[in-house]
Amino acid sequence: MNDPTCKACQGSWPKEDHFIADLGLSKAYLHDDQFFPGWTIVLFKRHATELFDLAPTERIQLMEEVSLVAKTLAQVYEAKKINYELLGNQLPHIHWHVIPRLTGDPAPLEPVWQVPHSAVSLSVEQIQASIARIRQRLF
Numbered sequence: 739m740n741d742p743t744c745k746a747c748q749g750s751w752p753k754e755d756h757f758i759a760d761l762g763l764s765k766a767y768l769h770d771d772q773f774f775p776g777w778t779i780v781l782f783k784r785h786a787t788e789l790f791d792l793a794p795t796e797r798i799q800l801m802e803e804v805s806l807v808a809k810t811l812a813q814v815y816e817a818k819k820i821n822y823e824l825l826g827n828q829l830p831h832i833h834w835h836v837i838p839r840l841t842g843d844p845a846p847l848e849p850v851w852q853v854p855h856s857a858v859s860l861s862v863e864q865i866q867a868s869i870a871r872i873r874q875r876l877f
């Protein structure tokens with residue numbers, strides 16, 4: 739991971755201080771915007787933009803890693819539903835947005851991208867507390 743033009747390889751997105759865990763083929767990070775509490779990124783470590791670019795064994799393992807994060811977030815945040823978003827228009831790494839949708843969600847029928855809102859940035863202490871809660875349940 740040393741492509742100088744890649745935000746993920748350079749560690750500028752997702753942010754290193756939002757790192758939750760190394761899952762094997764991927765790493766999990768708390769997303770910058772916590773308007774939807776628990777919004778997490780699962781980033782495939784190497785460059786690949788399409789699921790069909792992966793070997794079948796990698797694809798299976800990656801889905802296990804995404805599922806583990808999703809199940810953990812569902813428990814930690816008591817989510818009514820987990821959203822999984824795999825877009826990849828801006829980054830040459832497959833990465834999933836794994837987003838708990840909670841009771842009280844302002845638009846439970848809509849994808850998060852359709853919900854106008856100001857980004858919610860947590861304090862360093864809040865970020866660390868959220869990461870600790872997730873890690874505690876993850877393994």
Ligand SMILES: [Zn+2]
Pocket residue numbers: 739740741744745746747748784785830831
């Ligand atoms: Zn990269």
